[in-house]
Amino acid sequence: MERLTLDQQLSPAAMARHWVCEHCPDEHLPAARRWIAELLTSELVSNALEHGSGPVVLSLTHDDEGILVGISDSEQRVPSLRTQNPAATAGRGIALVDALATTWGVYPSEAGADAASWPEPSEGRASGKTVWFHLASG
Numbered sequence: 001m002e003r004l005t006l007d008q009q010l011s012p013a014a015m016a017r018h019w020v021c022e023h024c025p026d027e028h029l030p031a032a033r034r035w036i037a038e039l040l041t042s043e044l045v046s047n048a049l050e051h052g053s054g055p056v057v058l059s060l061t062h063d064d065e066g067i068l069v070g071i072s073d074s075e076q077r078v079p080s081l082r083t084q085n086p087a088a089t090a091g092r093g094i095a096l097v098d099a100l101a102t103t104w105g106v107y108p109s110e111a112g113a114d115a116a117s118w119p120e121p122s123e124g125r126a127s128g129k130t131v132w133f134h135l136a137s138g
Contacts, residue, residue, distance in 0.1 A: 006056045016045040028062035043093035044071040070132040078106045101133035
């Protein structure tokens with residue numbers, strides 16, 4: 001598993017999406033699917049920075065079946081899939097994740113905990129959340 005801690009630096013969402021693609025071997029995510037990983041990572045990191053608190057930690061695991069990306073923060077409030085107003089200019093991040101990821105979810109996580117047990121919750125006192133998505137390789 002690889003991890004990256006993001007802060008309110010210039011373009012953290014751009015940094016996160018490029019990091020995911022750079023750290024994922026081609027055999028685990030073909031080039032034709034990388035744009036999906038970039039988009040979903042960017043959406044979830046932007047949500048965590050806008051609505052979350054504390055450090056935002058991006059985690060990535062990969063295997064022959066695809067990639068698993070998680071974005072953790074210290075906010076317990078869980079994002080939800082909402083009905084979209086066609087005229088709205090924001091609020092489509094979770095809808096994109098729902099439509100494009102193989103699967104996704106949210107679990108309570110301990111601040112600073114290792115997310116190696118994805119997509120299962122970590123043991124101990126929950127003090128934040130991890131929003132994750134799986135993207136199959138094919």
